[in-house]
Amino acid sequence: MPNLRLALSQIDPWVGDLDRNSDEVVRWTKQAVEAGAQLVAFPEMALTGYPVEDLALRRSFVEASRGALVELAGRLVAEGLGEVPVVVGYLGRSEHASPRFNRPAGSPQNCAAVLHRGEVVTRFAKHHLPNYGVFDEFRWFVPGDQLPVVRVHGVDVALAICEDIWQDGGRVTAAREAEAGLLLVINGSPYERNKDDQRLELVRRRAAEAGCTLAYVNMVGGQDELVFDGDSIVVGADGEVLARSPQFEEHLLVLDLDLPAASSDHTDGLLLSDGLHLVRSELGGEPGPAPAGRLTAEVAPRLSDEAEIWAALVSGTRAYVEKNGFRSVLIGLSGGIDSALVASIAVDAIGAENVYCVSMPSRYSSEHSKGDAAELARRTGLHFRTVSIAPMFDAYLAATELTGLAEENLQSRLRGTLLMAISNQEGHIVLAPGNKSELAVGYSTLYGDSVGAFGPIKDVYKSLVFRLARWRNEEAERRGEVPPIPENTITKPPSAELRPDQKDSDSLPDYDLLDSVLARYIEGDEGRDAIVAAGFDPAVVDRVVRLVDTAEYKRRQYPPGPKVSVKNFGRDRRLPITNRWRRG
C-alpha cells in the first residue's frame, strides 16, 4: 500500500479578511511542508472565513475571493511550496444556471479548490446545502454536482465539503463508486455541546459507507455567535480513530496513512449517485512506502463537559473582542454569580490586565454584594472601580413619578448608561452578563443589564452557570491557582437587588425546575401539553411558556453570544415578535 503523509490545518480564518487568511494558508502550508506533508487541507471557506452570510451576495466580494485564490496559488510557488497540493475552501460562483432553484449562472457557491504548482487544478462546490438551524445556504449558494477525485502519490483522494457528509448519499456514496482511497472533507462545523461525540459517530459511519479512510478537517475560533471547536479527525474504513486534533486550538495534524493504490479507470464525466459527475485530476508524485520516520498518529484527549463549554465561551468571547478590533472589555460587577462568571471568562480570554470592571451600587445593594465584587477583583487582578448610581437615581425620581417596575428598571438602565459612558470614554467593549434562563423568560432590563456588544453566557442556563462557576474554581485548585469566584457569590440566593430584600425566587420558579421546562420548550420544541404530560406542574408550564413567548422582542435586542446549545437565542431560533400563538 502506498503511504500518503497528510496534513490537516485546523486554523481560525477571519471573515472578510482575504489577505490575512491567505497569509495564514501560506504560513501553515510551510509548516506542513517542513513536516514532509504530501497533501495539505484547510477548512471550508478558509480563504473568506465562514459564514460570510449576505457578503456572499456581493459580487465584488465573490470576485475578490476568486482573485485571492489564484494569487494564493502563485504565492505558494513563490514561497517554494508549489509541489504540495493544497486543498482550500473559498467563495466562488457557478458556471451554469440552476433552474431547479431558479438561479442564474454566476450564482455564489461554497467552493473548494486544489492548488498545485501555481495552478488551480480543480474547483468544486458543496453538494448538500444546509438550510436549518444557523444555516441559510440555499439563500446564499447553489449546489455543486461534481465529485472531484485527485490522484496524488498514487492514491485517489475524493473531496467533499461539510454538509456533504451530514446528509445521506451524495459524495459519500459517490466516493465509494469512484473507488477512492481517501475521502477528504473540509468543514466549518460549529460547536454544540456534545457535538464531538455526534461527529465521531458520523465520520465513522461515513467512512464505512465510502469504504475508505476519511479525513475531516474543521476550523477553530469564533464568528459572531458561532464557535468552532476544531476536533479534526481521521478514521479508517473500519471505524478506527487514526488521529484526532485537540478541541478549540489551532493545530496542524500530520500523519502517515497507508492507503490503497489507485486502480480505478473510471473516466472523467462518469455519472455517479445523486447526479454527481466524476472529475479526475492527476497531480503526480510517486507512490511511496511508509517513510522511515513514520509519524505516530496523535489522538488528542477529549475535554470534560464543563471544560468543553468553558473553552467555547472563552474562545467565542476572545474571537469577538479581537476580530472586532478591541483589546479590552468592561463589565458591571454586581457581586452576583452571572457577572462574576462573565468576568472570569473574560480574564481567561484576554487576560486580567485587559478586563475593566465597575461596581455600581444603588440604595438597595447589599454590603455582601459590594464586598463580593471587590473580592473577585482581588482574586483575579482585574481593574476595579466603584461608582454609585444614587445621585442619578435621585435626579430621575425628582423629575418624574416612577414606582414599581419602572423604578426597578431605572436602576438597571442607569448602570447600562454608565457602562456605555465609560466604554465610549476609555474604549473598552462592554460585555453583558445575562444568562439563558433570564433571557428566556424576559427577566432582564432592556437597555439595562442587556447593554453590551457581546453576552458570553447568553446561551448558558442558570443551573449550568452554577456548575461552571464551581468547575472553574475546582480547576484553579487542581492547577494550584487561586479560585477566581468568591464562594459567597456561588452560595448566596440569586437577587437582582432592585428593591429591598428582592430574591429571584420571588418572581421565578426554582432554577432547576425552570431550566428543565425551558430545555424542553426551547431545545426540545415540545409543546405545552407534551411538557405537562412529562409530569410537570401545569401551572408552572403555562407560566413559563407565556413568559418565553412574550419575551421575544427583548431577546431580539440582546447582544450576540457564543452558541453552545442546540438552540440559542440567535439565528437558530427565528420567531415572530408579533405573535398571538400562546398555547405552546
Place this chain on the structure above:
Amino acid sequence: MPNLRLALSQIDPWVGDLDRNSDEVVRWTKQAVEAGAQLVAFPEMALTGYPVEDLALRRSFVEASRGALVELAGRLVAEGLGEVPVVVGYLGRSEHASPRFNRPAGSPQNCAAVLHRGEVVTRFAKHHLPNYGVFDEFRWFVPGDQLPVVRVHGVDVALAICEDIWQDGGRVTAAREAEAGLLLVINGSPYERNKDDQRLELVRRRAAEAGCTLAYVNMVGGQDELVFDGDSIVVGADGEVLARSPQFEEHLLVLDLDLPAASSDHTDGLLLSDGLHLVRSELGGEPGPAPAGRLTAEVAPRLSDEAEIWAALVSGTRAYVEKNGFRSVLIGLSGGIDSALVASIAVDAIGAENVYCVSMPSRYSSEHSKGDAAELARRTGLHFRTVSIAPMFDAYLAATELTGLAEENLQSRLRGTLLMAISNQEGHIVLAPGNKSELAVGYSTLYGDSVGAFGPIKDVYKSLVFRLARWRNEEAERRGEVPPIPENTITKPPSAELRPDQKDSDSLPDYDLLDSVLARYIEGDEGRDAIVAAGFDPAVVDRVVRLVDTAEYKRRQYPPGPKVSVKNFGRDRRLPITNRWRRG
C-alpha cells in the same frame, strides 16, 4: 360562456391567532355570500397569519392549524355558508418524504385548501418556495407537487400560491396544460416601493402564459417589519385589468367573470410541467349565464408615490402597536424633522389622543427646538410634556470624567432612559425616530435615540423624510386641515444638538449626496469601485462605505420598522458583525 361570481377577500390576518383568523374568514365569507359570490378566496396562510417563521417548525402549531381548518369547514356550514367553496391558506404538512431536500414525511408546508359543504375538498402546498430577501421558505417548508383544479359552476379553476407565479414555469404553465378557465392565486406579498407596478406587469404576463383569466388576492396590514399592501387584481388572458382592490385597506372585491366552460377531460394524476400532478375536484354548481344584476368591475385608483409610502408607514406602525397589545405610543420630540414625522405617522395610525410626546431639553437644546416641538403638539393635539435632562446629566458628569463623544452619547442615553421609565410607568410603547440614512452610517446612539419597540422611519432615507413631511403638510392643506409639521422643523438645518452649534453636516456629507451613495451601496449592492465609476467622489464613497460596514452591530440592535424598500435593515440584509471586508 358561463359566468362565475368571484369574491377576493383582502384581509389582515394576525400571526398565531387561529381563532381570530377563523372568525374573520367566516365574517368575510358571509359578506361574500350576501353579495352572491360563487367562489371566495382568502390570502396565503390566512388562517395562521404570514409569515409564521419558526413557528412553522413547532409541531403543536402545525396540528393546531390543521385542526382549525377542519373546524372552519364545519363552522361555515353551521353559519349557512357551506354551499360556497372557500379557498383559504393554512399551515399544513407533507404526506411524503422530500428526499431532494433531505426532509421526512410530515415536514411543514405552506398550504391552501378548498372548503365546501363542511369538507376539506382539496389540499395542496406551494410549489415554488422563495428563499431570498425576507423569505426563508426552504427553511420552513417542503414544496408541493400538485396542480389542483376545481370545477365550480362549470368552470375549471386552477389554484396557486404567491411565489408560484413569481418564478417561471410551474403552476402557470401547468394551468395552461390543464386547460384551466381561471388561475386563482392567493398571496402574502409584502409591500415594497413601486411593487404595485411590478405586480401588475407580472400578473399580466402570467395570465398570458396560463392562457386564462388570473385572479390575485393579497393580504393587508403589517407583521413585524413586513407591510402588506393588498392591491388584489383580476386580469384577463389578454392583459386587460378587470378589477383591482385599493391599497392598504381591507376590502372585498366581488365581480362577475365570463369564463370558458370546462371541457378538459384530462384525468387525475396526469403529469404536467415541472413534475406537477393534476388533482381534480368537482364542486358542482350549474354553469350559469351572467346574472341580471351583473357586478361592474371596480378598478381602484393607485396612490401617489408619497401617499403609498405614507400609507405603508402608517399601517405598519398601527399593526405593530395593536397586534402587540398596546393602545398608546411614546415619542421623544426634539423639534427636529425625524421625531416630528414619526409623531405625525403615529397620529395618523392610532389618533392624537393615543400619542404621548415628551420634549427632553439639555443645555445644548436651542430655543427653536423646544418651540417647534410644542408647536407640533399644538397643531396635532397630541399629549405633550417637557422634562429637562440637565440634572441627570450633571449627576453623571460629577461621578465620572466624560468628554467628547462620550458626553454627546450620554445625553441621548439619558433621554432613552427617561422614555423607558415613562413607558414602564404609563404603559405606552416607545417609537424610535431614526431614519435610514442615519442608521446606515451609524449616526445614532445605541440605547439612546435607538430606544424603542418600533422605528416607523427606519427604512426611509433622510431626503425622503423631507419629501414626506412636505407631502403630509400639503395633503393636510388639500383636505382643509392644519398641516401637522411646523415649517421651521422642515426648513432648519438638521442637528443632533448634543454639543454647541452642532450640525449634521459637520459629520456627514450633504443628505442628497449621502442618500445617492447609500442607495447604490445598499439597495443596488454596487461595490465601491462601481459607485466611483458612476461619477461619485472616491473620498466620499470610501468614507460612506466604511461607515456603513462598521455600523452593522448598531443596526442589528435597532428596533424593527416597516419595510418600504428593496433592502431595509431587517431580515433582508444579513451581514456578519465581525467582518474584515472593507472594500465594498
